Amino acid sequence: MANRSQWTLASRAGTRACLGMLAALALGNSAWAAPDPAAASGTTYRVINLGPGDPVGAYINASGQVAFSITADRDSPPRTIFYDGTGFQDIGTLGGDFARPTALSNSGVVAGQSYNGAHLVRSFVWSRARGMLDLGAIPGNNETWEPAMNNKGVVAGYSTGPAFQYAHAYRWSYSTGIEDLGAFTSGPDSVSQATAINDAGVIAGTSMTPAFDYHAFAWTRATGLVDIDTLGTRYSAPVAVGASGQVAGNYFPASANGRVFIWTRAEGMRDIGSLGFDGAWMNSMSANGQITGVLASDTAYNKGMTWTRESGLINLGTFGGDVSSAVAANTKGQVVGGAATRDDFHAYVWTARTGKIDLNKRLRKPPAGLVLSAGIAISDNGSIVATSNAGLVLLVPVCGCPGTPALGPVNGPDMVQAGTIFDATLAFSADNTASHHLTWSWGDGSGSQAGAVRADPGGGNGTGQHVYTRPGIYTVTAQVSDVAGRTVAVSRKVVVHDGAGTTVGAGGFIAGQVPHKGGQLVPGKANFQFLAPRAQSALPGQLDFQAGTLNFRSRVLRPAGAAGQYAGNGQLNGKAGYQFLMQTVNGRFGLKIWHHDPASKAQVIDYDNLGNGSTLVEGKISAL
Known part of the structure; x- marks a missing residue:
């Protein structure tokens, strides 16, 4: 049985009253609704600290409940925490020491992945009524990964193990259990991965074709697996399925730059454009079809973007800096993300009528020193999950109800x-x-x-x-x-x-790309701390690095080659088997993290800004 503990961080009566008022603000459907400009432009937010540590992932539902995972300290693997608006609960694991959420339904069901007692990665669903349930694996396999889930509790993901050399997409529900969705080809070399599902049960994902391309698919019980890549790309990968069955995702044409597609049964797959940039990348899509992501440039800086069928593609710009990102949108047309100022990175909320608003300027009685760096999730009731220099926070539209103390850094x-x-x-x-x-x-x-x-x-x-x-x-x-x-x-x-002979560093920089949930890359702020003792020291070097939802930790850091270079191995989001090369030259910080795919043995790069490194916007690197 999963170990579960609970602690209360808020006044239940006061917060329930607040949630009731917020629920009254939500329209409760997926139809497009323009926000009230007066209300949107004047909204202020109360800060709720969700927990100390670095975020690994966060999801929010229509009523403002949150499922998130953080790494609390250097020795603790990520755990999944559920916040219901009144208190916080560690939902436990499947028997191992790791749990990470990947989805949250409007009824408060959490999907995610965890190690079981045999240290195998398994997908789970959790609810207060049923606890945590292991979804099992496709017959002959032993692991399941990255579950997507709809509001009816139906799950889609992919399974790996001895039965197939590569992954196979699956569907799971309480009534049917786990089902293999198949692939475009048959045999042990067949490959498919499910990545999205809507409330009607339409599942989208990617599968290898007989020509060894990877094409997007849509699956229903009636049609089975259908190749929807009418653009004939070499690689297309769905990110989301809308309420009307539209599928949106990223694809790679013959050129190297990624692009964003939207697919419908009536029109097939089409490119949403790039406004003259070299490419585009999608992070998410709301149920009613609003896409968020970045416009990518080979020679300049990426910019946050949003797209709807009605408005087309919009460049969201910055706060006077170089880069920005758009991470999520709700069904009311509100978009959240982060944008560079001249010397920092600030969280924002955007609508078509108000434009981009710096959330740091809309906080009610903020504690001194608090800086919000990026909005990463937004509910239909307007509540926002954001990253900050005080950890992960929830921003709740002010309703005059009492709450917990709000802490600065x-x-x-x-x-x-x-x-x-x-x-x-x-x-x-x-x-x-x-x-x-x-x-x-x-x-x-x-x-x-x-x-x-x-x-x-x-x-x-x-x-x-x-x-x-x-x-x-x-x-x-x-x-x-x-x-x-x-x-x-x-x-x-x-x-x-320990003084002279040691090289140490701690600081942050604005990164053109940081990992976001589901493998997306968005601009954002990255932070690092490292300790490289003198050569004769008996103590090993250490490195902590956090960028977006990527948290890397090494307690084996050693000199490598040229001066200012260090190498070693460590854990990424609590999982071992990763290697790194770090470079600290002329006060700049560069890092490459990689691992080897267990099936193909090929090198997979997880993060790389090695090159010339990045200029720090805070902190320093010192050779003592």
Whole structure:
């Protein structure tokens, strides 16, 4: 049985009232509805800290419930957390130490993947009523991956194992169990993967053709697997299926640049355009057909885009910087993403009538120092999941109801020498002036420590001190509680070094491409911390790297070749078997991460900005 624990972080009565008001705002259908411009332009948001750590994935449903996964500290693999608007619950695993969500239905059912007790990757569905259920595997196989799910709880994904040399698409439901959807070819070399499903049960995915191209397919019970690639591409991969059965995704024509397609039974597959850019890439599509993604350039910078049948393709621009991304849209025409300023990356919400709005300017009583970097999911009720320098947060349209304290980032030096004092500070906001309690955890096994709190009108500030005795990368966590028992936490990392002869780094940069859920690449902010001890040190080097939904950790870092180059192996999103090469030259940071496909043995690149590296927008790299 999966281990499940629950803790409450919000006032149930107050938040239920808030959710009731939000539910009244939602239209509750998938028909296109233009937002009220007055309401959209004047909306402010209350901040709810979803948890400390780096995000691995997050999904939000129509009522604002959230399923997400974070890596809380350097030794903990990702866990799946379900937030129902009143409290948070770790939904457990299938017997292993890892669980990651991939979908969330409007009724609160979570789909995802987890290690089972035999350390095999299996897909699951979870609900409060039934707990976590292993979906099994196609007969003869032993693993299932990346489940997509509709609002009826029907799942589609792909299965691997001994029965086939490569993946096969599957469909699963409570009534039928798991079914092999087949492929365009037969035999042990056949390949298919299901990647999307709508509420009518239309499944879309990719399969290898007899000509060894990979074409998009649509599947229904009546038609079976149908090749829908009427453009004759070498590779087409669906990302989403709309409520009307339209399929949208990415494809590669004869040229190397990716493009975006939309397919309908009446019109076949067509390119949505690129506005003169070298290509385009899709991240998601709302149920009523609004596409979000990026316009890609070989020589300049990528820009966020959105497309609808009514408006066509729109370049969303930036906040004065170089790059932007559009990550998700709801059925009300609101788009969220991130855009570069002149020296940072800020989260935004966009509509056709209001344009792009910096969400950092629409926060109600934000704690000092909080910066939202990207919106990554949006509900039909207007709630937004965003990344920030205080971890993953939920932005709820203000409704006048009480909530948890909102925490800003943990402030302190990025790097500190072992044996010296590390000073940490924290600001928070609250709906009342009652007393608050602060607890620090320093991530080195030294236990919890009470912090000093100074109350201010509507919030307060907290401080703490600690002395680290050993070099390493540690996670500092601050937890704030109020008199009502509402508790919330936030964390940051600190690099501890042993002085002369060590090379250390901690900082961030704006990346042209960072991984997003489902394998998409979008512009965004990347952060790193590393410790490269002197050659004669008995301690191994360490590296932590986070970009989008990619979280990489290595505790085996060693010099490699030229000065400023390091190599090693580590875990990506909690899974071992990855290698890396890191380069730190002239204050720039470059990193390549790769693994080898278990079937073909071919090298697969997971992240690469090695080249000349990236210029830091914050932090530094120092040879001590």
